Structures are given as structure tokens and as C-alpha cells.
Amino acid sequence: MTTTILKAPVCKMQNLDNLFIEMTAKNCNQRCKHCYIDFPITKNVKDFIPMEFVQKALKDTSDNIIKCIYLTGAEPMTHPDFNKILRLCLAKTNVCIATNGTFINEKKARFLRKVEDESNNEIIFILSLAHYEENKNDNIRSRGSYRQVIHAIKHLTKYGFNPFLSIMNYYNEPTEILNNNIKDIMNNIGYDINKNCIQINEYHDKSVIPDTTPDTKNINCDCKNGRVLTTNGIYSCLFLANDYRGRCGSDFTDYSKKTILETPYCNTCLKNSRQVFGINLSNFTD
Numbered sequence: 001m002t003t004t005i006l007k008a009p010v011c012k013m014q015n016l017d018n019l020f021i022e023m024t025a026k027n028c029n030q031r032c033k034h035c036y037i038d039f040p041i042t043k044n045v046k047d048f049i050p051m052e053f054v055q056k057a058l059k060d061t062s063d064n065i066i067k068c069i070y071l072t073g074a075e076p077m078t079h080p081d082f083n084k085i086l087r088l089c090l091a092k093t094n095v096c097i098a099t100n101g102t103f104i105n106e107k108k109a110r111f112l113r114k115v116e117d118e119s120n121n122e123i124i125f126i127l128s129l130a131h132y133e134e135n136k137n138d139n140i141r142s143r144g145s146y147r148q149v150i151h152a153i154k155h156l157t158k159y160g161f162n163p164f165l166s167i168m169n170y171y172n173e174p175t176e177i178l179n180n181n182i183k184d185i186m187n188n189i190g191y192d193i194n195k196n197c198i199q200i201n202e203y204h205d206k207s208v209i210p211d212t213t214p215d216t217k218n219i220n221c222d223c224k225n226g227r228v229l230t231t232n233g234i235y236s237c238l239f240l241a242n243d244y245r246g247r248c249g250s251d252f253t254d255y256s257k258k259t260i261l262e263t264p265y266c267n268t269c270l271k272n273s274r275q276v277f278g279i280n281l282s283n284f285t286d
């Protein structure tokens with residue numbers, strides 16, 4: 001019998017480069033097939049992170065040189081105080097908004113440009129797509145989501161943003177084909193996307209346990225240089241936010257820097273040669 005727990009590698013966090021803030025765990029206007037969130041049956045869940053939690057986390061991490069704060073969800077832009085939290089975080093460092101793009105229209109893009117211009121830091125966007133063909137994308141995500149992302153990209157680029165695209169390779173296509181087709185589509189809508197801004201994540205069915213132990217030297221997962229702030233405390237990564245297996249502590253004054261890579265989600269990370277949620281900011285300058 002395979003003893004996966006005994007063989008599980010350990011990841012020790014090196015620096016707190018990335019601070020993920022889970023703005024809401026359960027509010028999103030989409031229901032993607034590959035989503036790792038267990039959504040409640042009722043849509044009316046008020047689980048938005050309180051502003052004081054964000055303020056305290058920023059204070060507790062003031063000794064860290066955080067490279068980027070990620071506003072995530074479910075869908076972060078559903079938070080009623082989204083604009084205030086964005087400004088608060090932007091005063092400290094760069095902010096990356098990981099969004100499905102549905103809340104970004106012309107007016108919002110113009111507003112976000114103004115907010116960034118008033119700051120010394122940058123606003124970065126990660127938008128999600130499942131495929132370069134509309135029907136294949138909408139089959140995984142939700143009907144109309146492809147067009148919504150395209151509209152969001154058009155608005156953001158009009159106001160000088162260069163959004164990242166995060167692609168979950170649900171159809172297991174060769175990376176080069178995915179990359180080239182996504183690039184063509186972006187070029188067609190007037191976005192000359194840098195190839196480094198297309199992040200393809202290999203899909204791994206989390207019900208399948210691999211029969212080999214990964215090489216720990218090559219681990220480059222999100223828990224290596226980041227932690228997640230949620231309403232319930234600090235967690236190792238977004239996959240394990242609010243999951244006891246990812247719990248690191250109740251606040252940033254005292255939290256665990258070690259993670260045992262023992263969950264099925266870890267197989268998705270280990271299959272990818274880089275982080276699934278964090279982005280490489282140096283890509284901006286390539």
C-alpha cells in the first residue's frame with residue numbers, strides 16, 4: 001500500500017513575497033467546471049473580508065518586503081468595499097486583481113487607471129480563460145464568459161493596462177498551440193500581448209493520485225513564497241484556503257512557514273513547473 005503522507009515533501013516558505021487576500025470565499029457570478037471552490041446552494045452569502053482584517057494584516061506584515069498583494073476570491077470585485085481595499089493595498093505595494101473580468105467595463109477601467117495614476121505602485125490584472133475557442137471556453141466556464149473576458153481586455157488595454165491571462169489547460173492541448181492561438185486572438189482585438197503574460201496551467205484531476213514521489217528540489221509552488229489571508233485566518237495557498245490542511249495560524253504575528261504537500265491539490269502544483277496563482281513580475285520588463 002502506498003503511504004502518501006510519509007512520502008509527502010515539505011515546502012518551507014522562504015520570503016513572504018506574495019500576500020493573497022481572499023476578499024470572499026463564496027461569492028462569484030460564475031460556476032466554472034474546474035473551479036476548486038465548493039459554492040453554497042444559496043447565492044446570498046455575505047462572507048466578505050472585513051476592512052479591519054486587511055488593515056491588521058498590512059500592519060503585521062510591515063517588516064516584510066511584499067512584492068505583490070493579490071485580491072482574489074471567488075470573485076474579488078463582488079466585495080462591497082473593493083475600491084477602498086484596493087487603495088489601501090496599493091499604498092503598500094503592487095496589487096494584482098485576479099478576476100473573471102465580468103465587472104470590468106469602460107467606466108471601471110477608466111476609474112482603475114485613475115487609481116493607479118494616483119499611486120506609486122502598479123495594478124496588475126489576471127483574467128481567466130479556459131480556451132481560445134468561444135464554445136470550448138464557455139463549456140468549461142459559463143455561457144457568455146468568453147465575450148465578457150474579451151470585452152474586459154479591450155477596456156483594460158484602452159486604459160494602458162497589460163493584463164495577464166491565466167489558462168487552465170482543461171483540454172490538455174499542446175502548450176505551443178494554446179499560446180499561439182491565444183496570442184492571435186489578442187492581436188486581433190488590438191492587444192499585443194507579451195508571451196510571458198500568458199500563463200498556462202496544466203490541469204490535474206485532483207481525484208487521481210500520482211504513483212511517483214515528486215522531486216522536492218524542483219518544487220516551485222505558491223506556498224514557497226506566499227500566504228493567504230482569509231476571514232478565518234492564514235493559509236498556505238488558495239487551494240487550501242479555509243481548509244484545515246492548509247492552516248498556518250490565526251494572524252501574521254505568528255504563523256507557520258512550513259507546509260506538508262500531502263493534499264491532492266498539491267499534485268496540480270507539482271505538475272506545473274511554476275506557481276499556479278502567483279505571477280512573475282519580472283515578466284513585465286521582458
Ligand code: SF4
Pocket residue numbers: 028029030031032034035036037073074075100128141
Ligand atoms: S470565475 Fe473563478 S471563482 Fe468564479 S467559478 Fe470560475 S474559477 Fe471559480
Ligand code: SF4
Pocket residue numbers: 011221222223224236237238239240246259260261262263265266267269270
Ligand atoms: S496545493 Fe500547491 S501551493 Fe498549496 S500547499 Fe500544496 S503544493 Fe503548496
